[in-house]
Amino acid sequence: MQNFVLHTPTKILFGKNQIAGLAQQIPAKAHILITYGGGSVKKNGVLDQVYSALAGRNVQEFSGIEPNPTYETLMKAVELVRAENIDFLLAVGGGSVVDGTKFIAAAAHYTADRDPWHILKTVGREVTGAIPLGCVLTLPATGSESNIGAVITRKNSGDKQHFHSSYVQPKFAVLDPTVTYSLxxxxxxxxxxxxxxxxxxxxxxxxxxxxxxxxxxxxxxxxxxxxxxxxxxxxxxxxxxxxxxxxxxxxxxxxxxxxxxxxxxxxxxxxxxxxxxxxxxxxxxxxxxxxxxxxxxxxxxxxxxxxxxxxxxxxxxxxxxxxxxxxxxxxxxxxxxxxxxxxxxxxxxxxxxxxxxxxxxxxxxxxxxxxxxxxxxxxxxxxxxxx
Amino acid sequence: MQNFVLHTPTKILFGKNQIAGLAQQIPAKAHILITYGGGSVKKNGVLDQVYSALAGRNVQEFSGIEPNPTYETLMKAVELVRAENIDFLLAVGGGSVVDGTKFIAAAAHYTADRDPWHILKTVGREVTGAIPLGCVLTLPATGSESNIGAVITRKNSGDKQHFHSSYVQPKFAVLDPTVTYSLxxxxxxxxxxxxxxxxxxxxxxxxxxxxxxxxxxxxxxxxxxxxxxxxxxxxxxxxxxxxxxxxxxxxxxxxxxxxxxxxxxxxxxxxxxxxxxxxxxxxxxxxxxxxxxxxxxxxxxxxxxxxxxxxxxxxxxxxxxxxxxxxxxxxxxxxxxxxxxxxxxxxxxxxxxxxxxxxxxxxxxxxxxxxxxxxxxxxxxxxxxxx
Structure with missing residues (x-):
């Protein structure tokens, strides 16, 4: 066996109705940005469940994160996060939404004089902080909900690259298998x-x-x-x-x-x-x-x-x-x-x-x-x- | 499958020479208490390795934690922790030392008007904080190095009871298989x-x-x-x-x-x-x-x-x-x-x-x-x- 360091701090909330307990996982005074993709989380009721769980909390949303999430789209969320002083990100979706949200988290406070694409160029090595994030997973696949990696695509150049940083490890992941029924x-x-x-x-x-x-x-x-x-x-x-x-x-x-x-x-x-x-x-x-x-x-x-x-x-x-x-x-x-x-x-x-x-x-x-x-x-x- | 919540935040440092990296895992200004059992960690050189790794740090020690660690012994450490304002505990030993150290961690700041044996009587339910702890494991057995449980014995009554609290989950565990050679x-x-x-x-x-x-x-x-x-x-x-x-x-x-x-x-x-x-x-x-x-x-x-x-x-x-x-x-x-x-x-x-x-x-x-x-x-x- 090789030497290793293993750190798996993401809290897993697994099973039916676990979305209902979401609010306890997010600091009470957080200004939350819910991030998601297309309309599927609206159609299947998951977004409604999330809003119910967060009733009374300070919540905004950003939608339109695509499969193979793009830098171009995500940078719009980064602007929103900076403008609104968002301090907690809640990804609701599959691996693309979680990956995209990790990029938003790291990019929002990235060195002011660098374009955040630099995060991908340096594989995350120079990330020194990120907005805390959690996720409600709707598609079992990538494992992104409990790890430090993300893959981001740059539309204009056709580059698909990855970065890793412990700062973007989700604080928690809600895994309710019933939300996958409609996939x-x-x-x-x-x-x-x-x-x-x-x-x-x-x-x-x-x-x-x-x-x-x-x-x-x-x-x-x-x-x-x-x-x-x-x-x-x-x-x-x-x-x-x-x-x-x-x-x-x-x-x-x-x-x-x-x-x-x-x-x-x-x-x-x-x-x-x-x-x-x-x-x-x-x-x-x-x-x-x-x-x-x-x-x-x-x-x-x-x-x-x-x-x-x-x-x-x-x-x-x-x-x-x-x-x-x-x-x-x-x-x-x-x-x-x-x-x-x-x-x-x-x-x-x-x-x-x-x-x-x-x-x-x-x-x-x-x-x-x-x-x-x-x-x-x-x-x-x-x-x-x-x- | 039943619903579950799983949280495994203990950072695992596994392999040869991992003890050398110990200092990075403990806050720089911590007043550290090293806890251990009998002389085996002295004889096999593990304690020396720990002291080398912590050179220049603010360190005290408490020894004599027995197999099936007793309330009577551990309360002496609790007094020491309180008197010396210890703010990090480093258990060096097997499951008994780790369990005992978890009790010390929870007992040191336990409700002032309660004898800490109350922690066992209430199975840890009323623990609301603990001194952070890490461990250098010398005996693979109990799993205590990365969980929230501990078993403590009361000598005078012959009671052996357990408690659980997420507050006593070790921050890190160093697992070097070579330290087990001399067991x-x-x-x-x-x-x-x-x-x-x-x-x-x-x-x-x-x-x-x-x-x-x-x-x-x-x-x-x-x-x-x-x-x-x-x-x-x-x-x-x-x-x-x-x-x-x-x-x-x-x-x-x-x-x-x-x-x-x-x-x-x-x-x-x-x-x-x-x-x-x-x-x-x-x-x-x-x-x-x-x-x-x-x-x-x-x-x-x-x-x-x-x-x-x-x-x-x-x-x-x-x-x-x-x-x-x-x-x-x-x-x-x-x-x-x-x-x-x-x-x-x-x-x-x-x-x-x-x-x-x-x-x-x-x-x-x-x-x-x-x-x-x-x-x-x-x-x-x-x-x-x-x-």
Missing amino acids: PPRQIANGVVDAFVHTIEQYLTYPVDAKVQDRFAEGLLLTLLEDGPRALAEPENYAVRANVMWSATLALNGLIGAGVPQDWATHMLGHELTAMHGLDHAQTLAIVLPALLVEKKTQKRAKLLQYAERVWGLRDGSEDSRIDAAIAATRAFFETMGVPTRLSDYQLDGSSIPALLDKLHQHGMTALGEHQDITLEVSQRIYQAAR | PPRQIANGVVDAFVHTIEQYLTYPVDAKVQDRFAEGLLLTLLEDGPRALAEPENYAVRANVMWSATLALNGLIGAGVPQDWATHMLGHELTAMHGLDHAQTLAIVLPALLVEKKTQKRAKLLQYAERVWGLRDGSEDSRIDAAIAATRAFFETMGVPTRLSDYQLDGSSIPALLDKLHQHGMTALGEHQDITLEVSQRIYQAAR
């Missing part, structure tokens, strides 16, 4: 794939004899395999939605990645696909991961064999056949969830691969993966294999 | 049994379709089964000690118990054995648990079958035979760890059972377990079966 199947499917790949990024590397982390990761993967398809088939099965929601949070709160190597190349290659072609985040992961696992079979051999056995029950046949079967099963799982796994499924023929590699180069993504050996040349092979 | 085998064995039973208390109840919690618990149990005996056989195997240490912390930081029923009857029956006969805490758990599982076979049936299959690989034979085999294997595991599982192994013939039941009655422990159906009569049968 479109595509969003549930994306969330399950996203959580699955988050887990894989921290698990399918090389062994460091970290038995607990491995078994926790396998526990999340098995749960998502079992209950992901059921979440589509039985949208109002509370237990299933609860298991998916809790898995997605634990997949990226720091716990399973503490003390083990991490990969994240699938995410980096995927971000460029979203930024250039507008694919859903999870779609890009479903495209890149199988191709990456084939490419990195040698380096990931020991963990691929463990994954094949413990997650897919593959114990017979040669080692190579078990590894191939596990990768094929992973691809088939994404397809079962309704998320296609080839560029061609999205009407992309690979002609943009040189431009994607240029973007990776621009973003300094030239030595990715747990061994920093995914060079641009390797990334090119992965993109090509994903056609 | 006597009995303490390692006790720690493994303690962590194993903590996990069982939150797992072997009845199913609520909480797949992640179940798999995480099973992951801890499997790790302790594999690496517990190896921790005895290979005392300086870093990976093994690291896995045991991390398992013990995660067994009782709130995570695996969030959203599931919990039992804890084994602990309550065990506490009376320690208080009356001076048995090690883990010894009492090893005595009570197998007898309790036999007694509660019907109520725990579904989870016992899951435990038999997933933890012990028992898939063949009748359901009853698998359950019996799982309970027998659990007992055999404790014995393998060198912790005997019968009262008679400790020269106890059961003649104190009436007195033990009187103590349970005095402490209000008359409806224990996840169904609150372990009455004094049931407890009597369990004690008798454990002879």
Whole structure:
């Protein structure tokens, strides 16, 4: 096991009717800005529940945070926060709203002489404070509700970049599985794939004899395999939605990645696909991961064999056949969830691969993966294999 | 899954040489009291490491906190804290030192007109503040380093009682597996049994379709089964000690118990054995648990079958035979760890059972377990079966 520091201070309020207890989590005199996306939280009644819970409190709102939240939109919220002296942010939505709100929180008080895009350029290293935030999660997927990371897109340049800062870790996260009942199947499917790949990024590397982390990761993967398809088939099965929601949070709160190597190349290659072609985040992961696992079979051999056995029950046949079967099963799982796994499924023929590699180069993504050996040349092979 | 609130704010600093970074975790101007037990942290050099890390800081010490820390000893520290205006407590030791330090933290500023034993009588409900504390853990076992609970013994009355308060949750816990190399085998064995039973208390109840919690618990149990005996056989195997240490912390930081029923009857029956006969805490758990599982076979049936299959690989034979085999294997595991599982192994013939039941009655422990159906009569049968 590698050395690690793990800090998971976000208070989790999980279950039915937890939104009602929201007000106790926010300082009594706070000037609160509720942030959200489009109209779904209005349609499904979540925003009404939030307003009821905050009755009598000093509340304003900012809406219109888009999927893959953009700097351009978020800077309008930053202006509002500064003008109105907002001192608590409440994100109501999925990972994009939470990520966007983290950026607002960090940008509002960022060094006056810097454009806040600098936060992304420096991956959050120079953030020295942020407005406190909490969230009401409506879409289990990104884990953003209880971690320090965020991914922001710049519309005018097509850049999709991430930053990390402990200052933007949410104070609390309300997770009520019933608010996910009304989500479109595509969003549930994306969330399950996203959580699955988050887990894989921290698990399918090389062994460091970290038995607990491995078994926790396998526990999340098995749960998502079992209950992901059921979440589509039985949208109002509370237990299933609860298991998916809790898995997605634990997949990226720091716990399973503490003390083990991490990969994240699938995410980096995927971000460029979203930024250039507008694919859903999870779609890009479903495209890149199988191709990456084939490419990195040698380096990931020991963990691929463990994954094949413990997650897919593959114990017979040669080692190579078990590894191939596990990768094929992973691809088939994404397809079962309704998320296609080839560029061609999205009407992309690979002609943009040189431009994607240029973007990776621009973003300094030239030595990715747990061994920093995914060079641009390797990334090119992965993109090509994903056609 | 049941509703839950989960808050795990203790920052974990895990690995080799983490003690060296201690000073950064404590406010610069703090007046620190280091608390510890006997001489082992002096002999093994841990106390020296702590003093080196805190060079130049304002530090005093209080030693002599015993296993099963007593109110009588701890009240001396409370006087010292009050007299010297201590404002940070650093526990250096195992669960007893951490538990004792939590009591000191809560008692030092407890309502002036109350004797702090009142904290135990009211299970911590009336604690409204505490001196902040951190810890350097030397013995993986109780999980106290990252939770809100503590168990305190009153010498003059033979009472062993617990309290809980979020105010005594450690700010940080330093977990360096190398400091456990010098522990006597009995303490390692006790720690493994303690962590194993903590996990069982939150797992072997009845199913609520909480797949992640179940798999995480099973992951801890499997790790302790594999690496517990190896921790005895290979005392300086870093990976093994690291896995045991991390398992013990995660067994009782709130995570695996969030959203599931919990039992804890084994602990309550065990506490009376320690208080009356001076048995090690883990010894009492090893005595009570197998007898309790036999007694509660019907109520725990579904989870016992899951435990038999997933933890012990028992898939063949009748359901009853698998359950019996799982309970027998659990007992055999404790014995393998060198912790005997019968009262008679400790020269106890059961003649104190009436007195033990009187103590349970005095402490209000008359409806224990996840169904609150372990009455004094049931407890009597369990004690008798454990002879």
